[in-house]
Amino acid sequence: MNARRDFLRQTLAGAAAATGAAASAPALARENLKLSPDALGLLFDSTLCVGCKACVAACKSANDLPPDYNTPAHGLWDMPLDTTAKTFNTIKVFQNGKAVNKDQVADGYAFTKKSCLHCVDPSCVSACPVSAMKKDAVTGIVSYDPDACIGCRYCVAACPFEVPKYDYDSPRGAIGKCELCRHRIPEGHFAACAEVCPTGATLYGKVSDLKAEAKRRLTLKAGDTTLYPRGDLSNGPDRSWEGPVAPYVQHVYGETEGGGTQMLYLSAVPFQHLGLPTLGPRSYASKSEGLQHGLYGGLILPIVLFGAMTWAARRNSKHEDEGKGGEQ
Template sequence: MDNDRSASTAPVGNRREFIRGCLAAGGAALAAATTSRPAAARETYQRPPEALGLLYDATLCIGCKACVAACKRANDNPPEFSTVDKLWDTPLDTSGYTFNIIKMYRHGTMQTKDAEENGYAFMKTSCMHCADPSCVSACPVTAMTKDPTTGIVAYDADACVGCRYCVVACPFGIPKYQYDSPTGKIGKCELCRHRYQNGHYSACAEVCPTGATLYGRTSDLLAEAKRRLALKPGSLTIYPRGNLNGGPDQSYEGYVGNYKQHVYGETEYGGTQVLKLSAVDFEKVGMPYLSPKSSASTSETIQHTLYGGLLMPFAVLGAMTYVAKRNVSRAGEAPPEAPGGEGR
């Protein structure tokens, strides 16, 4: 019986010793890393001075989805069907082939636009082009990059290995994997950067009939957003359309909405280059409340601390090797005899 008990408890003891060894080695490595080469927590990156982006004003949106169709054409994306008849493009969310979509908030009788009670409202969903994007930080092969001048978060399909770390890292759930692609591509908005050389800009802003989506430098878009927030609800003002920083004047006179006094994207997640205004609570229209600090700055600090000089991997590997060798040595020893002779 004692021999059986010894045999059954040996693996438990080995596991405990293994865990203790790993923890001890990890603690030693962490102490060595933090004392020999302390990793200072980096600050959240800021938007480039000439960053380009969009201002989406939900109170001006009429839900026509012209922006969705224009985005599809500009990026040569196929339609996606959510109805049985498959008569037209009806995506329910962004995907590897739908980079921009208009969603709808509904409540009660839906009698009044932009009202939280018995009302409805629209919200545009697309890449936010974060100042400190987690997708760029998480990508191990620099398939995701942020332009130092325009700030556009771009994707290089040739560099991508299909790991989908960017999909997991994004707090807005924007990068989407094309699961039907044999090459494993990611799909996301890139602000139509491929159209700039021809004098065009983001297709969604080009076609928007009400100026609900406005293109331009993020600094100027932020100033325009704050101008609107300072106006009295119901008063008349001039709304620009298209490109805020160039092109023909397409402005028109319209009534000011009853805005929530906040520009979404000004500070969220360290700031984004796509800004939003709404008369309905942002969380209710699908925009998460995020701290002003990006998770990329925190995760990179932890990684650099633990893996600086490869101390942590080598320490853990050493602990595993030590425990494995000791277990092999013990396995070669003759088992103790049972009390009273040869046992059962």
């Protein structure tokens, strides 16, 4: 099942890019795209999250999104269980056994944030046949253009994190997903989810700074105290607080997964408990574009041969007709 889903994602992720390249490229895979030095992103530290969902409400407000009544048992509440076209950010909880120990697996629980990870080499961008999904060359933000979108939902199928969602209520079809609050940057604001987070569990900034901060935390001893910045790490976080260090899993999720992501995760429970898939370092887009080039490349020879045969048949038929005409 997973292999079939992977194949579908790889195939879709390269369709658009391969179409343009088919005429000239041999069946070659390409390298992963590289992270821009000025790329922006988020660091989500699950051990700091208290599940208050202030970030979920702030995301709704910042993006002017309506309530999402998709939990039938709680129809009066905006309680989305997953990202939707009306909900770009969710906080979920992993629970095990009695679920009383925070950031532990045994009888434990841990919070996780789900929003677009702004992949370094995004398969949604690669899959989109009309470039409605685009990656900014400087900030690396993956944006969505509803005017260009044709509602094909290739991006929905291609995303390895199952983030973008189709709006079935929209008369002309539309996709909803986090755009890292790019519309707030010209107004001097940054990601609303990071701006309101009371603990700094969601931190905004340049990916290079966020990575350095994540790695600093991994060098600390569990139980010691340290300062945790809040807000925008790269522009002098205006607030910080002192707190204990959790027994982190010694890995920054997103540094390599799927070719890297601009949203990074720290956790004290294995990342798969946070709903994050185990991915190798190659991006789907780099693999799929190679695969697609192979498929298209394999088709070029038969198409050329078919064209040549058709031309030869027509020419022979014309000569025969001319010959017949001469005999009459």
